[in-house]
Amino acid sequence: MRPTLTIALTLGFAATAALAHVGVKDPQVMARMHGMKTMGADLKTLGQMARGITAFDEAKARAALQSLKAETDQIPALFGPEASDPKSEALPAIWTDPAGFQARKEDMAAALQATRISSPEDIAASMRTIGAACSACHEVYRIKQ
Template sequence: MKKQAITLALIVAGTAVFAHGGVKDPDVMNRMMGMSELAKQLKVIGAMAKGETGFDAAASNAALAKMAEEASYIPTLFGPEATDPKSEALPVIWQEFDKFSARARDLQRVTGELAGTIESRADLGAAMKQVGQACGACHSAYRK
């Protein structure tokens, strides 16, 4: 179960991290950079969960706090209905922007509540699962 959760979260974090190469629209670029920052922070935790890097409680809690901050920018970053051939954003985002923004707030809440609670490596699996689900809940509806 724990392993599955970590794999799920790493898939979410790992997909298309560099998809923004060649993007010309600045608004699309900005929101992709925001997403990449989320993926980067999730990877910090994922690497620790897998034992690739040494466990560091302060660093994991800081990564979660950074994710909460980054999640709070999502509605603003996606405010402009910007497009780019490289964008994976689905047009439905701007047809139901309230629902889309609610998914961003879910991620902000989950990461904000987790920040400060990580005390040992054992806490990371459940945290990754919760965060991965919050990313996935939005991606499954709003990303190609």
């Protein structure tokens, strides 16, 4: 492999999510990246409340949870068509093992369904389950960071 290409790939994988979007041409890939980015932002909102970094705000917590649920519902539509882009971190297993991918999406939905947000303690108790559901899918269907 040419050194310049190696460097470009290394930088690509290390880039932040925002940088990772630069130059993505495929609209389907861009849409699913945005959906995932929203999930990341929503989880951060909940995590910061759970840890007392930001003040507990039940309306904000509910909005973040609703958004996570809505984005999870979008996963089949966003990832259904096999679309690729050099910047994408999606692995081919999404399309060679659609049942497994769908199962990870269902687990995610179940974790969110079980999440209670009436106190920071409630949220904290759910964070591990939610995070595990995100990781369970990323471990198999997303290029390792």
